[in-house]
Amino acid sequence: MTQVEKTAGMFMPVTIGRASEEIVLQVEAAVLDGRLAPGERLPSERDMQVQFGAGRGVIREAIKTLQQKGLLEVRKGAKGGAFVRSLDVAHVSESLALFLKLHPVNPEKLIEFRETMDRAITVLAIARGSAADKAALLAGAQRLEALLREPEPDLAATDELDRALNLRLARMAANPLFEWVMSALQMGFSSHDYALYADPVFREKAAANWSDTAQAIAAGEPARALSFIGHHYVLLRQCVESRSERPGSVEVPFLNEPSD
Amino acid sequence: MTQVEKTAGMFMPVTIGRASEEIVLQVEAAVLDGRLAPGERLPSERDMQVQFGAGRGVIREAIKTLQQKGLLEVRKGAKGGAFVRSLDVAHVSESLALFLKLHPVNPEKLIEFRETMDRAITVLAIARGSAADKAALLAGAQRLEALLREPEPDLAATDELDRALNLRLARMAANPLFEWVMSALQMGFSSHDYALYADPVFREKAAANWSDTAQAIAAGEPARALSFIGHHYVLLRQCVESRSERPGSVEVPFLNEPSD
DNA sequence: TGCAAGGTAATGGTCGTACCATTTGGGGCG
DNA sequence: CGCCCCAAATGGTACGACCATTACCTTGCA
Known part of the structure; x- marks a missing residue:
């Protein structure tokens, strides 16, 4: 390695407390104030071992933490190493999704929240989504209807x-926060919609309704779109309630284990 | 360790791919489906080394990842070890805060999202909040006005x-999802509010408006309350825009570091 | 000259061992 | 009876070795 590292002198040997935490903080600080830009490569583990004056295990643990935080991406092999990554919203959603998986909520509360989000997103998407977005949404909805x-x-x-359709709609709202929440909700729970499509009674109505909604959005008709969304959640509520009336498998209602 | 481990047979030796990832998945799955409850202790690193059939470094890296996810808490010394932790919303906040630091979203987007949430929360709080809640909210708002x-x-x-008032309001909505999302975003909001209250021009109006809002909520007048909320966000937008017009300290606009 | 195959070096991934630091708890001593 | 100190358990760190993967370069063949 005759090439001069950009990171030469950027890091200080660790002396205090938990060494790996110290390293995490130093690297994180470097990323946050721009001394390390996305795409840049950190020194190899063996080089950092020297720069930080720590054992390789400590370096690896720090990298693992930063990787989990979404700040680093690690590639192996020659020209591999730890690369600074531009943290994406999906990563934050994962965090919220994990929280939601561990804190089960009443299905009604979930529906209530989702409907609120959906209505806001729909209005924004109509106002801000491009014609191409709207066309793609409509095409997707119709394909979903055909499948169902x-x-x-x-x-x-x-x-x-x-x-995918819900996510696209959220993206059309052009507000990363809505995208974040919707994405997290999808990762956190999903079986409501799944159940909706599992029931042959509701399936057809829901499918047709999706197409109607997409059509209203594409036509730039917010009032119509909101009506259809209301219809969707009426169906969802009916579906959930009809399932909870029937005994059996009521205990573990809506958290599907990501069985692998 | 003559005591029988509860985790005996819970984990499988890892064979495929990245060993530490496999361990993370196994432990995470155990936590998610309740085989490991918060407060429970995992075997010592040296024991897990045997159970998983992996080196200690791998075990430690897996623990580090799970720790970063907020699922584990590690204590050292005798009777120490890795303990399952009940993931709290503050952890999600941290993750989101990091994202916002790296991808500063337009303040307008933040305001837009918050106004959406606030309107939904307000309507729910009026419908579901107890009289005591409403009285306390009003008292708090009036105290805030007096302070300002x-x-x-x-x-x-x-x-x-x-x-505290915002959190109380969110709680009155009786839907944990609103509460969680608002909590997670608190620190993204706070510097905006700070700016609003720091400016003597906006301070008084915002304070009076908070009281008006609380009064409308206490009186069970959703339409009035929503009007006041609209007013609040008009003020906030004006404040933010007036600040962004002035150069200077615009670079680091709205995220205050939770220095500890 | 061009391209393909194989070798080589860089680098992360894993394992093992040894030792240090901290915490708990109990046993011995005053 | 109470205080102090030591021993065991356990995470934290260091070092060294080897394997697996990957990019790049050299060699040799067409």
Whole structure:
């Protein structure tokens, strides 16, 4: 390594307390104030071992922490190493999603919250979404409807498409905070919509309603769109309530284990 | 360790891919489906080394990751070890704060999101909040107004009180999701509010408006309350815009470092 | 000359061992 | 009976070795 490291002198040997925490703080500070930009590469573990005056295990633990924080991305092999990463909103959503998985909420509360978000997002998306976005949303909704009208719908595929559509809609709102929350909600719980599409009674109505909603959005008709959204959540509430009336598997209602 | 570990047979030796990731997944799964409850202690690193059939470094890296996720808390010394922790919303806040530091979102987006939440919360709080809650909210708002009318207001105190009022309002909505999301975003908001209360021009109006809002909520008048909330955000927008017009200290606008 | 195959060096991933630092708890001594 | 000190448990750190993967370069063949 004859090439001069940019990070030469950027880091101080650690002396106090938990060494790895100290390293995390130093690197994090360097990223936050721009001394390290996204895409830049940190020295190799063995070089940092020298710069920080610490053992390699400590360096690796610090990198692991920073990786988990979403600040670093690690590639192996020659020209590999730890690279500064531009933290994306999905990472923050994961954090919230994990929290939500550990704190089960009443389905009604979840529906209430989602409906609130959905209404706000829809209005914003109509105002800000591009024509291409709206066309794509409509096409997706119609594809979802087609999938759901098949005699034996692929629920995994429809669930996935439903998620993608919701996420696209949130993105059209052009406000990362809405995107963050919706994305977290999707990661945190998902089986409501899944259940909605699982029931053949609700499936068709919900599918048609999605298309209607997308059409209203594409046409720039917020009032119509909000009506359809209201309809969607009426269906969802009916579906959830009808399931909770039936005994059996009521105890663990809406948290699906990501079984792998 | 003659005592039988509860975790005996709970974990499988790792064989595939990145070993530490595999361990993280196994422990996370155990926590998520309740096999490991908050407060419980995992085996010692040396024991897990045997259970997972991996080196100690790998175990430690997995623990570090889980610690960073907020799922574990590590204590050293005898009777120490890794303990399952009940993930709190503050952890999500940290994650979001880091994101906001790296991707400063337009203050307008922040305000937009918050206004949406606030309107929904207000309507719910009026419908569901107890009389005692409403009285306490009103009393707090009036105390805030009194504090802000002093010639030299204690901005730290008013900021704290404002925070408490917002949190109380969110709690009155009786939907934990609103409360969590508002909590997670508190620190993104706080410097805006700080600016609002720091400016003597806006201070008085905002203070009076808080009281008006609380009064409308206490009186069960949603339309009035929403009008006042609209007024609040008009003020906030004016304040932010007037600050962004003035050069100087615009670079570091709204995130205050939680220095500890 | 061009391209493909194999070698080589850089680098993260894993393992093992040894030792240090901290905390708990109990046993011995006053 | 109470205080102090030592021993055990356990996380924290260091060092060294080797493996696996990857990018790059050299060599040799067409």
